[in-house]
Amino acid sequence: MTQISPAQTQDEQQGTQGAQGRNPGTAAKPAGDKSLYGGVRSRRVTVRDIAAAKARGDKWPMLTAYDAMTASVFDEAGIPVLLVGDSMGNCHLGYESTVPVTMDEMTLLSAAVVRGTERALVVADLPFGAYQEGPVQALRNATRLVKEAGVGAVKLEGGERSADQIKLLVDAGIPVMAHIGLTPQSVNAFGGYPVQGRGEEAAQQLLRDAKAVQDAGAFSVVLEAVPAELAAEVTRTLHIPTVGIGAGLDCDAQVLVWTDMAGMTKGRVPRFVKQYAQLREALGGAAKEFAEEVVSGTFPAAEHTFH
Incomplete structure (x- = not known):
């Protein structure tokens, strides 16, 4: 994947006309600010901006969203990337895990999030069963999310085992966010949600997975439930951004499920969650x-x- 420098972003060409004053998160920033969070924009965030943030060493936030109204709140708050995660299965659709989520459900809710936003890059999950057959199946379903829902990128789980799918999608012009470490779609294989990458062999496999998705063309990679020291090593090794969730402070970005973050989730939440409200x-x-x-x-x- 080609490294994009800050000078190559479209902001320098387009300036900031039309974006000032749209929301409190952007109004206080100086003209020409290129930061992902709160930076003044007159267009949607793109994967080029994500690459430029890595080059600058900027950290940025990502939240999940599953409907237009919630997405609009986060968009106005300046959150630059919104993930329509298959976590909707647990916190929006009432399933016991992410596994039952379908392409129809993902497409419907992704379209709602796109309609509710103006600035954020919207990334949609490929749900379980939508890409495991191989690259052609992955391309067919990712194309649906881009064409019918209007998302700017897709996310899929797996490292080396998903590299061929990632490569075909990227070659076809669909940006891909990879997801390694704890991959919730594999809950049945894992027998739960254990921390991944502990021990030398497991750590080396996670590093191989990270390099594999980067080499396949992913523009970023989620590291979930990974020891902080290992996540820091992955972040130093890769030239694409890492997005941490239970992976320590050294990742380039951090993501949380919004219902966990805002105190909507009933009962116990994962250790890595901080609740910023009690909605x-x-x-x-x-x-x-x-x-x-x-x-x-x-x-x-x-x-x-x-x-």
């Missing part, structure tokens, strides 16, 4: 207050009533 509690409180006012006859009040 489940707030939403439940609002619902109870509404219900109590209906039961007591105080809603709707005069100001909510037509005459």
